Amino acid sequence: xxxxxxxxxxxxxxxxxxxxxxxxxxxxxxxxxxxxxxxxxxxxxxxxxxxxxxxxxxxxxxxxxxxxxxxxxxxxxxxxxxxxxxxxxxxxxxxxxxxxxxxxxxxxxxxxxxxxxxxxxxxxxxxxxxxxxxxxxxxxxxxxxxxxxxxxxxxxxxxxxxxxxxxxxxxxxxxxxxxxxxxxxxxxxxxxxxxxxxxxxxxxxxxxxxxxxxxxxxxxxxxxxxxxxxxxxxxxxxxxxxxxxxxxxxxxxxxxxxxxxxxxxxxxxxxxxxxxxxxxxxxxxxxxxxxxxxxxxxxxxxxxxxxxxxxxxxxxxxxxxxxxxxxxxxxxxxxxxxxxxxxxxxxxxxxxxxxxxxxxxxxxxxxxxxxxxxxxxxxxxxxxxxxxxxxxxxxxxxxxxxxxxxxxxxxxxxxxxxxxxxxxxxx
Numbered sequence: 001x002x003x004x005x006x007x008x009x010x011x012x013x014x015x016x017x018x019x020x021x022x023x024x025x026x027x028x029x030x031x032x033x034x035x036x037x038x039x040x041x042x043x044x045x046x047x048x049x050x051x052x053x054x055x056x057x058x059x060x061x062x063x064x065x066x067x068x069x070x071x072x073x074x075x076x077x078x079x080x081x082x083x084x085x086x087x088x089x090x091x092x093x094x095x096x097x098x099x100x101x102x103x104x105x106x107x108x109x110x111x112x113x114x115x116x117x118x119x120x121x122x123x124x125x126x127x128x129x130x131x132x133x134x135x136x137x138x139x140x141x142x143x144x145x146x147x148x149x150x151x152x153x154x155x156x157x158x159x160x161x162x163x164x165x166x167x168x169x170x171x172x173x174x175x176x177x178x179x180x181x182x183x184x185x186x187x188x189x190x191x192x193x194x195x196x197x198x199x200x201x202x203x204x205x206x207x208x209x210x211x212x213x214x215x216x217x218x219x220x221x222x223x224x225x226x227x228x229x230x231x232x233x234x235x236x237x238x239x240x241x242x243x244x245x246x247x248x249x250x251x252x253x254x255x256x257x258x259x260x261x262x263x264x265x266x267x268x269x270x271x272x273x274x275x276x277x278x279x280x281x282x283x284x285x286x287x288x289x290x291x292x293x294x295x296x297x298x299x300x301x302x303x304x305x306x307x308x309x310x311x312x313x314x315x316x317x318x319x320x321x322x323x324x325x326x327x328x329x330x331x332x333x334x335x336x337x338x339x340x341x342x343x344x345x346x347x348x349x350x351x352x353x354x355x356x357x358x359x360x361x362x363x364x365x366x367x368x369x370x371x372x373x374x375x376x377x378x379x380x381x382x383x384x385x386x387x388x389x390x391x392x393x394x395x396x397x398x399x400x401x402x403x404x405x406x407x408x409x410x411x412x413x414x415x416x417x418x419x420x421x422x423x424x425x426x427x
Contacts, residue, residue: 049418052406054372057355058392059401068352068386068394070278070338073317075269077289077332079260080318081225084233086243086255087113088218093236098257100232104223111256113219113240122212129205136202139195146184146191153177153184221256230330231258260330265321266302269336270314279304283338285319290333297323299336353395359405360385360393369399370406370413372421378406380415 091113098110160177163169233255234240241254267287271279283301298321305316319336321328359369360383367385370378383398406419413419 049376049420050410050413051420051422052372052410052413053408053422054404055356055359055407057353057395057399057401057403057405059353068340068396070283070340071271071275072335072337073269073271073275074333074335075267075316077265077287077321077328077330077334078268079227079230079262079330080264080266081227081261082230082330083224083259084243084255085110085221085224085257085259087111087221087240088242089113089215090239090241091115091219093234093238093240093256096232096234096236096256098229098232100229102229103227104229104259105226106223108223109220110223110229111221111234113221115216115219118212118216118219122209122216125205125208125212129202129209132198132202132205136195136198139191139198143188143191143195146188150181150184150188153181157181223259225259225261227259227261229257230260233257262328262330263324265324265328265330267299267319267321267334267336269317269319269334270309270312271317273308273313273315276304276315276317279317279338285336285338287319287321288335288337289328290335291329292327295327297321297328299323301338353399353401354392355383355395355399355405356407357391357393358408361409369403370409370415372404372406372419376420377416377418378409378413 093111094114095112096110098104104110157174157177157180160169160174164171164174234257239254240256243255279301281301285299285301287297287299288295289297299319300322301317302320303318305318308315317336355369360367361369363380366382368380368382371381372378381398381403384396386394386396406413
């Protein structure tokens with residue numbers, strides 16, 4: 001009160017016989033306004049007005065054909081096309097040509113295994129083919145001679161038969177010719193069998209060459225598809241081995257590298273069973289990664305996995321990213337906000353008013369917020385709330401988005417009450 005009295009004493013005007021000027025009247029009016037504000041502040045303080053924190057309503061723009069936020073789920077950014085690359089055979093790594101971050105094309109050589117023993121096996125198989133080729137040539141020569149002997153034996157047999165029929169030849173000569181014919185026929189059969197055996201040996205030798213060549217080729221590890229090396233899992237000199245399918249990138253032992261196609265990035269999130277029914281094919285969405293919270297990526301729902309996780313009561317949902325940049329990396333934590341479909345004819349960009357969830361209270365069955373006015377009193381504002389996304393409520397009706405609201409209003413707070421705003425004001 002002493003401070004107030006001093007201010008009032010300062011405003012006393014000396015008696016003048018002349019009429020005050022216009023400027024003096026303006027000064028007097030400003031002083032009275034200041035005194036009125038001081039008196040109102042003193043009355044608020046003296047009346048025990050509650051001290052509150054405030055927050056501002058915010059406005060966001062709905063982009064594209066999407067509408068207001070529907071629900072939010074957490075998960076990770078993953079590559080739809082990824083693989084743990086390992087050797088087809090066990091061996092020791094002799095050469096590694098990539099590092100983390102290396103980009104490769106399909107068929108590019110990633111690494112090589114030690115191959116001296118496989119090269120020796122191939123050389124031995126090829127030598128075996130050469131030896132069998134020589135045997136095949138000899139078998140062909142024997143077959144040709146047997147065929148010639150058979151032809152001569154057949155000719156002599158025909159002559160002996162003719163001479164015997166004319167009464168010139170003898171039965172012994174004919175029988176001798178017949179015996180030589182039988183021997184020639186047996187020789188041809190044996191030569192044919194030998195040639196078939198050599199042909200089988202040659203086919204086996206050539207198969208051995210193909211097998212040895214395949215083993216040698218398996219020492220060269222190539223990229224199964226174009227992508228980026230996201231993890232190097234072996235060094236030169238380490239032993240590697242074939243890796244069964246379905247292994248975890250972080251725990252697979254014996255693999256060479258983990259490869260991912262970053263052009264196929266998507267988000268995998270867990271959605272509560274109670275919310276899955278709200279989602280539909282091609283549902284629009286927005287993705288925010290924790291590493292870059294100021295960036296928003298457009299996305300669309302690709303697949304709802306047709307089974308639930310009983311331990312978490314959730315269903316996995318896969319979302320295709322429509323916007324990509326070099327900042328996105330596999331296994332980044334992400335939050336996906338699914339958006340309601342906009343009704344036909346709605347403009348592509350429209351404002352969405354959002355307020356913190358703790359500023360909304362329910363009184364007499366209706367949702368409302370308390371707006372802080374300039375005179376230090378509050379005004380109860382009924383609202384029509386929508387969905388809740390990341391702790392913020394979408395306000396369909398009731399606010400313009402520029403209001404200063406009371407955070408966590410006391411149960412006793414009512415329309416027209418005076419309040420004291422804590423230092424810092426609205427957030």
